[in-house]
Amino acid sequence: xxxxxxxxxxxxxxxxxxxxxxxxxxxxxxxxxxxxxxxxxxxxxxxxxxxxxxxxxxxxxxxxxxxxxxxxxxxxxxxxxxxxxxxxxxxxxxxxxxxxxxxxxxxxxxxxxxxxxxxxxxxxxxxxxxxxxxxxxxxxxxxxxxxxxxxxxxxx
Amino acid sequence: xxxxxxxxxxxxxxxxxxxxxxxxxxxxxxxxxxxxxxxxxxxxxxxxxxxxxxxxxxxxxxxxxxxxxxxxxxxxxxxxxxxxxxxxxxxxxxxxxxxxxxxxxxxxxxxxxxxxxxxxxxxxxxxxxxxxxxxxxxxxxxxxxxxxxxxxxxxxxxxxxxxxx
Numbered sequence: 001x002x003x004x005x006x007x008x009x010x011x012x013x014x015x016x017x018x019x020x021x022x023x024x025x026x027x028x029x030x031x032x033x034x035x036x037x038x039x040x041x042x043x044x045x046x047x048x049x050x051x052x053x054x055x056x057x058x059x060x061x062x063x064x065x066x067x068x069x070x071x072x073x074x075x076x077x078x079x080x081x082x083x084x085x086x087x088x089x090x091x092x093x094x095x096x097x098x099x100x101x102x103x104x105x106x107x108x109x110x111x112x113x114x115x116x117x118x119x120x121x122x123x124x125x126x127x128x129x130x131x132x133x134x135x136x137x138x139x140x141x142x143x144x145x146x147x148x149x150x151x152x153x154x155x156x
Numbered sequence: 157x158x159x160x161x162x163x164x165x166x167x168x169x170x171x172x173x174x175x176x177x178x179x180x181x182x183x184x185x186x187x188x189x190x191x192x193x194x195x196x197x198x199x200x201x202x203x204x205x206x207x208x209x210x211x212x213x214x215x216x217x218x219x220x221x222x223x224x225x226x227x228x229x230x231x232x233x234x235x236x237x238x239x240x241x242x243x244x245x246x247x248x249x250x251x252x253x254x255x256x257x258x259x260x261x262x263x264x265x266x267x268x269x270x271x272x273x274x275x276x277x278x279x280x281x282x283x284x285x286x287x288x289x290x291x292x293x294x295x296x297x298x299x300x301x302x303x304x305x306x307x308x309x310x311x312x313x314x315x316x317x318x319x320x321x
Protein backbone atom coordinates (compact mmCIF):
# COMPACT_ATOMS: atom_id res chain seq x y z
CA UNK A 1 0.00 0.00 0.00
CA UNK A 2 1.29 3.45 -0.82
CA UNK A 3 -0.05 6.93 -0.61
CA UNK A 4 -2.65 8.02 -3.14
CA UNK A 5 -0.87 9.48 -6.17
CA UNK A 6 -1.18 12.79 -7.97
CA UNK A 7 -3.98 12.78 -10.50
CA UNK A 8 -6.20 10.43 -8.54
CA UNK A 9 -9.53 11.62 -7.22
CA UNK A 10 -9.76 11.73 -3.46
CA UNK A 11 -11.43 8.59 -2.14
CA UNK A 12 -14.64 8.71 -0.18
CA UNK A 13 -13.86 9.08 3.50
CA UNK A 14 -15.22 10.20 6.84
CA UNK A 15 -13.13 11.87 9.53
CA UNK A 16 -14.28 13.50 12.76
CA UNK A 17 -13.68 17.13 13.61
CA UNK A 18 -13.07 18.45 17.12
CA UNK A 19 -16.84 18.62 17.73
CA UNK A 20 -17.34 15.10 16.35
CA UNK A 21 -19.02 16.43 13.23
CA UNK A 22 -18.20 14.69 9.96
CA UNK A 23 -15.43 15.87 7.64
CA UNK A 24 -15.75 14.28 4.22
CA UNK A 25 -14.69 14.61 0.61
CA UNK A 26 -17.31 17.32 0.17
CA UNK A 27 -15.47 19.51 2.67
CA UNK A 28 -12.45 19.56 0.35
CA UNK A 29 -14.28 20.89 -2.67
CA UNK A 30 -13.61 24.51 -3.53
CA UNK A 31 -10.46 24.83 -1.46
CA UNK A 32 -6.85 23.76 -1.66
CA UNK A 33 -6.13 21.33 1.16
CA UNK A 34 -3.04 19.80 2.70
CA UNK A 35 -3.75 16.68 4.74
CA UNK A 36 -0.91 15.89 7.13
CA UNK A 37 -1.14 12.23 8.17
CA UNK A 38 0.91 11.71 11.31
CA UNK A 39 1.47 8.54 13.36
CA UNK A 40 0.72 9.48 16.94
CA UNK A 41 -0.35 12.49 18.96
CA UNK A 42 2.25 13.53 21.54
CA UNK A 43 5.09 11.64 19.84
CA UNK A 44 8.29 13.70 19.43
CA UNK A 45 8.48 13.85 15.65
CA UNK A 46 4.76 14.57 15.25
CA UNK A 47 5.17 17.34 17.80
CA UNK A 48 8.05 18.88 15.86
CA UNK A 49 6.16 18.53 12.60
CA UNK A 50 2.99 20.28 13.70
CA UNK A 51 4.94 22.96 15.53
CA UNK A 52 6.90 23.70 12.37
CA UNK A 53 3.83 23.79 10.14
CA UNK A 54 2.04 26.06 12.60
CA UNK A 55 4.85 28.57 12.08
CA UNK A 56 4.15 28.77 8.33
CA UNK A 57 0.34 28.78 8.39
CA UNK A 58 0.16 32.41 7.34
CA UNK A 59 2.26 31.68 4.27
CA UNK A 60 0.11 28.65 3.48
CA UNK A 61 -3.02 30.76 3.78
CA UNK A 62 -1.46 33.30 1.45
CA UNK A 63 -1.15 30.48 -1.07
CA UNK A 64 -4.82 29.68 -0.55
CA UNK A 65 -4.12 26.39 1.22
CA UNK A 66 -5.72 25.01 4.38
CA UNK A 67 -3.77 22.44 6.36
CA UNK A 68 -5.25 19.71 8.60
CA UNK A 69 -3.63 17.13 10.86
CA UNK A 70 -4.97 13.58 10.50
CA UNK A 71 -4.30 10.65 12.83
CA UNK A 72 -5.99 7.60 14.30
CA UNK A 73 -6.07 9.21 17.73
CA UNK A 74 -9.45 9.92 19.26
CA UNK A 75 -10.99 13.37 19.04
CA UNK A 76 -10.27 13.84 22.73
CA UNK A 77 -6.62 12.88 22.37
CA UNK A 78 -6.25 15.21 19.39
CA UNK A 79 -7.84 18.05 21.33
CA UNK A 80 -5.40 17.50 24.19
CA UNK A 81 -2.48 17.30 21.75
CA UNK A 82 -3.50 20.51 20.01
CA UNK A 83 -3.97 22.26 23.33
CA UNK A 84 -0.61 21.08 24.67
CA UNK A 85 1.20 22.25 21.56
CA UNK A 86 -0.64 25.56 21.47
CA UNK A 87 -1.34 25.20 17.77
CA UNK A 88 -4.33 26.20 15.67
CA UNK A 89 -4.07 23.50 13.00
CA UNK A 90 -7.40 21.70 12.89
CA UNK A 91 -7.18 18.03 13.77
CA UNK A 92 -9.22 15.28 12.11
CA UNK A 93 -9.72 11.91 13.75
CA UNK A 94 -9.71 8.52 12.01
CA UNK A 95 -10.43 6.67 15.23
CA UNK A 96 -13.51 4.58 14.46
CA UNK A 97 -13.61 2.57 12.33
CA UNK A 98 -9.95 2.83 13.07
CA UNK A 99 -7.78 3.78 10.12
CA UNK A 100 -10.53 3.54 7.50
CA UNK A 101 -9.65 6.89 5.96
CA UNK A 102 -5.92 6.23 6.23
CA UNK A 103 -6.43 2.95 4.38
CA UNK A 104 -8.45 4.74 1.68
CA UNK A 105 -5.56 7.18 1.20
CA UNK A 106 -3.02 4.34 1.24
CA UNK A 107 -1.21 5.54 4.34
CA UNK A 108 -2.22 3.04 7.03
CA UNK A 109 0.72 1.24 8.61
CA UNK A 110 -0.83 -2.09 9.60
CA UNK A 111 2.01 -3.29 11.82
CA UNK A 112 1.98 -0.08 13.81
CA UNK A 113 -1.78 0.42 13.91
CA UNK A 114 -1.28 4.04 12.84
CA UNK A 115 -0.86 6.19 9.78
CA UNK A 116 2.54 6.41 8.26
CA UNK A 117 3.81 9.97 7.92
CA UNK A 118 2.40 11.36 4.70
CA UNK A 119 1.28 14.59 3.04
CA UNK A 120 -1.48 14.89 0.47
CA UNK A 121 -2.17 18.10 -1.44
CA UNK A 122 -5.68 18.21 -2.87
CA UNK A 123 -7.01 20.73 -5.34
CA UNK A 124 -10.37 22.49 -5.17
CA UNK A 125 -11.74 19.89 -7.60
CA UNK A 126 -11.05 17.05 -5.17
CA UNK A 127 -8.15 15.66 -7.19
CA UNK A 128 -4.81 14.87 -5.58
CA UNK A 129 -2.17 17.28 -6.85
CA UNK A 130 0.83 15.92 -4.97
CA UNK A 131 1.62 13.44 -2.25
CA UNK A 132 4.58 12.44 -0.14
CA UNK A 133 5.21 9.46 2.12
CA UNK A 134 8.16 9.02 4.45
CA UNK A 135 10.46 6.02 4.26
CA UNK A 136 9.65 5.50 7.91
CA UNK A 137 7.70 7.44 10.55
CA UNK A 138 10.86 9.16 11.80
CA UNK A 139 11.31 11.14 8.60
CA UNK A 140 9.93 14.65 9.05
CA UNK A 141 9.09 16.39 5.76
CA UNK A 142 10.17 20.01 5.70
CA UNK A 143 7.59 22.70 5.11
CA UNK A 144 9.54 23.62 1.98
CA UNK A 145 8.23 20.48 0.29
CA UNK A 146 4.64 21.69 0.71
CA UNK A 147 5.51 25.08 -0.76
CA UNK A 148 7.31 23.40 -3.66
CA UNK A 149 4.17 21.40 -4.37
CA UNK A 150 1.97 24.48 -4.15
CA UNK A 151 4.25 26.32 -6.56
CA UNK A 152 4.09 23.42 -9.00
CA UNK A 153 0.29 23.47 -9.21
CA UNK A 154 -1.14 23.91 -12.65
CA UNK A 155 -2.38 27.42 -13.33
CA UNK A 156 -6.05 27.82 -12.48
CA UNK B 157 8.60 29.33 -6.54
CA UNK B 158 6.95 30.53 -3.35
CA UNK B 159 8.82 32.35 -0.62
CA UNK B 160 9.21 29.17 1.41
CA UNK B 161 9.96 26.73 -1.39
CA UNK B 162 13.18 24.76 -1.44
CA UNK B 163 16.39 26.68 -2.01
CA UNK B 164 20.05 26.04 -1.26
CA UNK B 165 21.43 27.14 2.06
CA UNK B 166 22.41 30.81 1.73
CA UNK B 167 26.17 31.23 2.03
CA UNK B 168 27.57 33.36 4.81
CA UNK B 169 27.15 37.05 4.31
CA UNK B 170 28.24 40.14 6.18
CA UNK B 171 25.02 40.15 8.21
CA UNK B 172 25.58 36.66 9.64
CA UNK B 173 26.65 36.30 13.26
CA UNK B 174 30.03 34.60 13.59
CA UNK B 175 30.92 33.25 17.01
CA UNK B 176 34.05 31.80 18.54
CA UNK B 177 37.66 32.54 17.67
CA UNK B 178 38.79 32.58 14.06
CA UNK B 179 41.38 29.97 13.18
CA UNK B 180 44.52 31.65 11.80
CA UNK B 181 44.99 30.85 8.14
CA UNK B 182 41.59 29.17 7.82
CA UNK B 183 39.05 30.13 5.20
CA UNK B 184 36.80 32.54 7.13
CA UNK B 185 33.76 31.36 5.20
CA UNK B 186 34.38 27.70 5.98
CA UNK B 187 32.48 27.49 9.25
CA UNK B 188 29.56 25.46 10.49
CA UNK B 189 26.19 27.19 10.21
CA UNK B 190 23.88 26.45 13.13
CA UNK B 191 20.12 27.00 13.07
CA UNK B 192 18.91 27.16 16.66
CA UNK B 193 16.69 28.93 19.14
CA UNK B 194 17.41 30.28 22.60
CA UNK B 195 14.68 28.36 24.39
CA UNK B 196 15.61 24.96 22.95
CA UNK B 197 17.43 22.78 25.50
CA UNK B 198 19.15 20.76 22.80
CA UNK B 199 20.45 24.01 21.33
CA UNK B 200 21.89 24.92 24.72
CA UNK B 201 23.72 21.59 24.82
CA UNK B 202 25.13 22.16 21.35
CA UNK B 203 26.01 25.74 22.26
CA UNK B 204 28.03 24.55 25.27
CA UNK B 205 29.74 21.97 23.10
CA UNK B 206 30.66 24.57 20.48
CA UNK B 207 32.00 26.99 23.07
CA UNK B 208 34.04 24.23 24.67
CA UNK B 209 35.34 23.11 21.26
CA UNK B 210 36.94 26.49 20.67
CA UNK B 211 36.01 26.64 17.01
CA UNK B 212 34.10 29.18 15.01
CA UNK B 213 30.52 28.93 13.84
CA UNK B 214 27.71 31.03 12.43
CA UNK B 215 24.41 31.29 14.28
CA UNK B 216 21.07 31.66 12.55
CA UNK B 217 17.70 31.97 14.24
CA UNK B 218 15.07 29.27 13.93
CA UNK B 219 12.41 30.11 16.52
CA UNK B 220 9.29 27.94 16.46
CA UNK B 221 6.85 29.75 18.70
CA UNK B 222 4.35 27.03 19.46
CA UNK B 223 7.20 24.84 20.67
CA UNK B 224 9.19 27.51 22.46
CA UNK B 225 6.96 30.50 23.21
CA UNK B 226 9.82 32.84 24.16
CA UNK B 227 12.18 31.82 21.37
CA UNK B 228 11.04 34.58 19.04
CA UNK B 229 11.35 37.29 21.68
CA UNK B 230 14.79 36.00 22.63
CA UNK B 231 15.93 36.00 19.01
CA UNK B 232 14.73 39.59 18.62
CA UNK B 233 16.57 40.52 21.81
CA UNK B 234 19.80 39.16 20.37
CA UNK B 235 19.26 41.13 17.16
CA UNK B 236 18.42 44.29 19.10
CA UNK B 237 21.63 43.85 21.07
CA UNK B 238 23.47 43.38 17.77
CA UNK B 239 22.37 46.88 16.77
CA UNK B 240 24.40 48.11 19.74
CA UNK B 241 27.35 45.88 18.89
CA UNK B 242 26.52 43.28 21.52
CA UNK B 243 25.18 40.25 19.69
CA UNK B 244 27.71 37.81 21.09
CA UNK B 245 27.40 38.79 24.77
CA UNK B 246 23.61 38.76 24.52
CA UNK B 247 23.73 35.41 22.73
CA UNK B 248 25.87 33.99 25.52
CA UNK B 249 23.65 35.51 28.20
CA UNK B 250 20.51 34.05 26.66
CA UNK B 251 21.91 30.53 26.48
CA UNK B 252 23.33 30.89 29.98
CA UNK B 253 19.87 30.94 31.57
CA UNK B 254 17.02 29.57 29.47
CA UNK B 255 14.65 29.65 32.43
CA UNK B 256 14.62 33.44 32.37
CA UNK B 257 13.50 34.69 29.00
CA UNK B 258 10.55 36.90 29.92
CA UNK B 259 10.67 40.61 29.09
CA UNK B 260 12.06 41.76 32.48
CA UNK B 261 14.80 39.17 32.16
CA UNK B 262 15.68 40.50 28.71
CA UNK B 263 15.78 44.08 30.01
CA UNK B 264 18.00 42.95 32.90
CA UNK B 265 20.42 41.32 30.49
CA UNK B 266 20.52 44.47 28.36
CA UNK B 267 21.22 46.56 31.44
CA UNK B 268 23.95 44.19 32.63
CA UNK B 269 25.60 44.40 29.24
CA UNK B 270 25.62 48.18 29.40
CA UNK B 271 23.16 48.67 26.55
CA UNK B 272 20.79 51.56 26.12
CA UNK B 273 17.78 49.65 27.45
CA UNK B 274 15.12 51.95 26.01
CA UNK B 275 16.67 51.68 22.58
CA UNK B 276 17.09 47.94 23.01
CA UNK B 277 13.42 47.58 23.89
CA UNK B 278 12.29 49.64 20.92
CA UNK B 279 14.63 47.83 18.56
CA UNK B 280 13.59 44.35 19.59
CA UNK B 281 10.00 45.17 18.69
CA UNK B 282 10.90 46.92 15.43
CA UNK B 283 9.91 45.65 12.03
CA UNK B 284 13.55 45.61 10.94
CA UNK B 285 14.56 43.26 13.76
CA UNK B 286 11.52 41.04 13.25
CA UNK B 287 12.38 40.85 9.56
CA UNK B 288 16.00 39.98 10.37
CA UNK B 289 14.91 37.03 12.53
CA UNK B 290 12.32 35.97 9.97
CA UNK B 291 15.00 36.06 7.27
CA UNK B 292 17.01 33.41 9.10
CA UNK B 293 13.94 31.29 9.77
CA UNK B 294 12.88 31.47 6.13
CA UNK B 295 16.31 30.51 4.86
CA UNK B 296 16.23 27.52 7.21
CA UNK B 297 12.80 26.35 6.05
CA UNK B 298 13.87 26.66 2.44
CA UNK B 299 17.03 24.66 3.11
CA UNK B 300 14.97 21.90 4.76
CA UNK B 301 15.48 22.64 8.43
CA UNK B 302 12.75 20.91 10.43
CA UNK B 303 13.93 21.15 13.99
CA UNK B 304 16.59 22.64 16.22
CA UNK B 305 19.47 22.53 16.40
CA UNK B 306 20.39 21.84 12.79
CA UNK B 307 23.98 22.14 11.66
CA UNK B 308 25.29 22.62 8.13
CA UNK B 309 28.88 22.02 7.14
CA UNK B 310 30.09 22.84 3.66
CA UNK B 311 26.49 23.59 2.77
CA UNK B 312 25.21 20.14 3.78
CA UNK B 313 23.09 19.19 6.75
CA UNK B 314 25.14 17.25 9.30
CA UNK B 315 23.48 14.90 11.76
CA UNK B 316 24.38 15.59 15.37
CA UNK B 317 23.97 13.35 18.37
CA UNK B 318 22.75 15.09 21.49
CA UNK B 319 21.70 13.64 24.82
CA UNK B 320 18.10 13.83 25.97
CA UNK B 321 17.59 17.31 27.32
